[in-house]
Amino acid sequence: MKNKMKYRMLLALKYCAFAAISLCFNLAVQAQPSAVVAPGNFHVVVSHRIYRGARPMTEGEVKWLSNLGVKTIIDLQGGDPKAFWVFEDGEWPAQRNLEHLWAHENHVHWLNYPLDSAPALGVQSKEAGEINKVLDVMRNPAYQPVFVHCEHGKDRTGLVVALYQVFYEKPPMTPTAAYREMYADGHSPLLRAMDGYFNLATTPPMSLHKCDHSWCWDQLDLYLQDVNVQDINVQEINLQSLSKH
Numbered sequence: 256m257k258n259k260m261k262y263r264m265l266l267a268l269k270y271c272a273f274a275a276i277s278l279c280f281n282l283a284v285q286a287q288p289s290a291v292v293a294p295g296n297f298h299v300v301v302s303h304r305i306y307r308g309a310r311p312m313t314e315g316e317v318k319w320l321s322n323l324g325v326k327t328i329i330d331l332q333g334g335d336p337k338a339f340w341v342f343e344d345g346e347w348p349a350q351r352n353l354e355h356l357w358a359h360e361n362h363v364h365w366l367n368y369p370l371d372s373a374p375a376l377g378v379q380s381k382e383a384g385e386i387n388k389v390l391d392v393m394r395n396p397a398y399q400p401v402f403v404h405c406e407h408g409k410d411r412t413g414l415v416v417a418l419y420q421v422f423y424e425k426p427p428m429t430p431t432a433a434y435r436e437m438y439a440d441g442h443s444p445l446l447r448a449m450d451g452y453f454n455l456a457t458t459p460p461m462s463l464h465k466c467d468h469s470w471c472w473d474q475l476d477l478y479l480q481d482v483n484v485q486d487i488n489v490q491e492i493n494l495q496s497l498s499k500h
Contacts, residue, residue, distance in 0.1 A: 289315030291322065296408040298440060300416055301424060304399045307416050307440075309408035310345040314357040320402050321361040327398040328358050329389055331411040334369030334382070343406040366392060370411045373445075378452035386452075389415050394423040409441035414449045416440075421457050430457040 294316045295309035306325065310332065311317045320328065332345040344350050351367060358365035368385045378386070392398050393415070405411035417433040428436070434453060438444070 289313035291315045291319045293319050294402075294404065294408070296441065298408075300420070304401070305393060305416070305419065306400060306402045307408055307412050308402065308404050310404050310406050311354060311357065314360070317354070317357040317363065318361050321363050323400070325363055325400050325402045327364040327366060327392065327401045328354070329392060329401060329403040330354060330365065330367045331370045331389070331403065331405040331415070333367060334371045334385075335373075336371070345406045364398065370405070370414075372405065372410050374448045378448060383452070383456075386415060386418065390419055390423065393419050407441070410443055410446050410449065413437040413440055413442040414453060417453060418456060430454075433457075 290313075292315060293308070294311045297306065297308035299305075300307055303324070306320075306323070310330075311320070311328075317328070330345070330351060332343070333348070333351055335343065335346050345354075355365045355367075368389050370382060370385060374382065389403070393401050393403065403412055403415060414437070417437040420428040420433040420436070421430050430453075434450075437453075442449070
């Protein structure tokens with residue numbers, strides 16, 4: 256028993272040491288002068304309004320966004336379980352603080368709305384509220400042009416961009432077209448919970464992301480307790496079924 260405990264403690268120490276060394280190395284590298292280039296996986300969603308991509312890795316990438324005219328960076332990181340942090344540097348508070356500093360030094364507004372990239376229980380009401388806030392910023396001309404990102408600019412980013420395209424792009428995209436584009440830009444088929452939320456939010460008469468009343472979120476919580484989001488048949492969802500809970 257004692258040997259098992261020692262083994263687990265050694266593994267934990269190795270994990271922490273590896274994570275600390277990795278983070279310090281990345282922060283040291285990123286603090287150096289860097290080329291002014293676009294962030295990885297950069298895409299134009301709506302010219303002069305909405306851009307998307309991967310996490311800015313250097314100050315040079317933030318400067319490139321500033322030179323492009325970006326007024327606001329929306330960072331969707333910080334919501335993943337800590338087990339993911341060793342693989343995604345942007346989940347660490349120190350990294351997000353550094354990005355915030357880069358944005359400030361380049362006169363760009365920086366906002367952080369943490370989302371979970373693979374929520375085991377589906378997108379719950381608290382996280383749906385964060386998605387609402389992101390969409391409100393994206394559609395507000397005072398914040399545009401907006402650059403939205405997660406670690407790779409594919410999954411969390413893909414979800415909020417697809418919702419924006421359905422509800423706020425002019426002319427709006429159909430849910431089917433936005434869903435296909437989300438996958439074309441790299442969204443993983445393994446993240447079924449995000450797919451379930453997208454279908455739920457874009458299927459009339461729900462439009463949950465537009466609901467500002469606590470009743471909607473209370474009903475969603477009750478609904479998700481009884482239904483696995485991954486198994487939702489979106490054609491069968493209606494307000495009557497919710498009201499029965």
